[in-house]
Amino acid sequence: MGDVLSDDEIDAGLPEEWAREGDEIVRTYEFEEYLQGVNFAQMVGEIAEAQFHHPEIVIGYKDVEIRLTSHEAGGITDQDLEMAELIETERREREG
Numbered sequence: 164m165g166d167v168l169s170d171d172e173i174d175a176g177l178p179e180e181w182a183r184e185g186d187e188i189v190r191t192y193e194f195e196e197y198l199q200g201v202n203f204a205q206m207v208g209e210i211a212e213a214q215f216h217h218p219e220i221v222i223g224y225k226d227v228e229i230r231l232t233s234h235e236a237g238g239i240t241d242q243d244l245e246m247a248e249l250i251e252t253e254r255r256e257r258e259g
């Protein structure tokens with residue numbers, strides 16, 4: 164578990180489309196079908212288990228909100244930024 168990052172480090176490392184909200188980074192993904200969102204949430208969960216770093220996942224009708232923070236560190240760390248990058252990469256690969 165890394166240390167909590169500075170505002171500048173967070174701004175520099177935040178992937179495109181992600182936003183910072185206090186001690187969390189967040190992105191909401193839109194889908195055409197409900198089950199596409201459910202499957203996406205499963206993918207995120209698998210990445211989280213592999214990284215042992217777990218986001219909050221809120222599945223809506225045709226969207227999924229992902230919120231990341233490092234609970235033990237008490238803020239945003241490299242693990243959160245890395246998780247966001249992994250989610251982005253995996254989603255791009257699956258979208259083709």
Ligand SMILES: C[C@H](O)[C@H](O)[C@H]1CNC2=NC(N)=NC(=O)C2=N1
Nearest residue numbers: 215216217218232233234235236
């Ligand atoms: C005991 C503690 O829950 C574990 O070390 C892991 C599990 N997954 C985690 N996930 C997140 N987001 N933050 C943590 O601090 C964290 N800690």
